[in-house]
Amino acid sequence: PGSSSNETTEATRKANEKTENSRVSPTKHGSADIVHTLAFPSISTADFQFDLEKASDIIVEKAEEFLPKLGTARLVLVDLSHGSKILSAVKAKASRKNIDSARFFTFVGDITKLHSEGGLQCNVIANAANWRLKPGGGGVNAAIFKAAGPDLEAATRARANTLLPGKAVVVPLPSTSPLQNAEGITHVIHVLGPNMNPNRPNYLNNDYTKGCKSLREAYTSLFEGFLSIVQ
Ligand code: AR6
Structure with missing residues (x-):
């Protein structure tokens, strides 16, 4: 009997993730031959309390569907910590489906500092927004609005x-924004995912039939928005 991946130590996992982050090929910052790259957080799975297993299935399914339409462009799922359960689940499922890991991969880091701190060049980032499209509220939304000014x-x-649940809106970032100057981000795509948190608007009361449909729509809107930038 060999050791299962569940038995992987924290140290090994950290080392693997570091290897993964460092193997990312560099693209030219601010030049015309940039490889279009969308970095996105896992929509709805923190403050909105959406089930991680279901969300990871949907992320992998939608990435697989859109990669062939995206030419050489890349999709990168980002989360803050090496212990991120959503990153591990998506990584395992994508690998099982033999999805090209140079074009769809996971990355550990702050989505507002991917280039300066992570050495990853992305020209587009997604935001897990609120329906009012307002700054604050915690999570990745607060971080992105703060960093962008x-x-x-x-x-x-x-x-x-x-924004309605399941929808996304593409916002070109003014060149005066620190996020464009320091990180090379030209567009932010706001996405509103389904909400399973009783203390937030549009609560779905654990209805995962509606929730999964809405999360699929959210990733479809997000990736279509990215496609419109790439084309
Ligand atoms: N960089 C990368 N990933 C992050 C960062 C960051 N700086 N911050 C959080 N994450 P959440 P939701 C990850 O809660 O569940 C807001 O208040 C986080 O670990 O930001 O869609 C809005 O205003 C998780 O994997 O979004 C909405 O009201 C993922 O980002 C509400 O929360 C999404 O977590 C949306 O809730």
């Missing part, structure tokens, strides 16, 4: 005032 709120307002 007031420019992002004004640019968002020019596109939309609110």
Whole structure:
């Protein structure tokens, strides 16, 4: 009997993730031959309390569906910690389906500091937004609005005032935004996922039939938005 992956030590896992982060091929910062790359957080699985197993199935299914349409562009699922359960689940499922790991991979880091701290070049990032498209509220939404400065709120307002669950809106980032200067981000795509938290708006009361449909729609809108930038 060999050791199962469940028995992998924390140290080994950290080492593996570091290897994974470091194997990412560099792209030219700010130049025309950049490899279009979308970095996205796992929509709905923290503050919105969506089931991780179901979410990881949907992320892998949608990445597999969109990769052939995206040419050479890359999709990168990001989370803050080496212990991220959603990253491990997605990584394992993507590997089982033999999805090209150079074009779809997981990355540990702060989505607002991928280039400066992680050495990963992305030109587009996704935000797990709230329906009002407002800064704050914690999680990745607060981090992205803070890092981008007031420019992002004004640019968002020019596109939309609110968002429905399952929908995404592409916002070009003004060149004055620190997120563009320091990180090379040209677009933020706000996505509103389904909510399974009773203390947040549009609570789905554990209805995963509706929830999964809505999360699929959210990733479809997100990846279609990215496709519109790549094309
Ligand atoms: N970099 C990378 N990933 C992050 C970061 C970061 N800086 N911060 C959080 N994550 P969440 P939701 C990961 O809660 O569940 C907000 O208040 C986090 O570990 O941000 O869709 C909004 O205003 C998790 O994997 O989004 C909404 O009201 C993922 O990002 C509500 O929360 C999403 O976690 C949306 O809840």
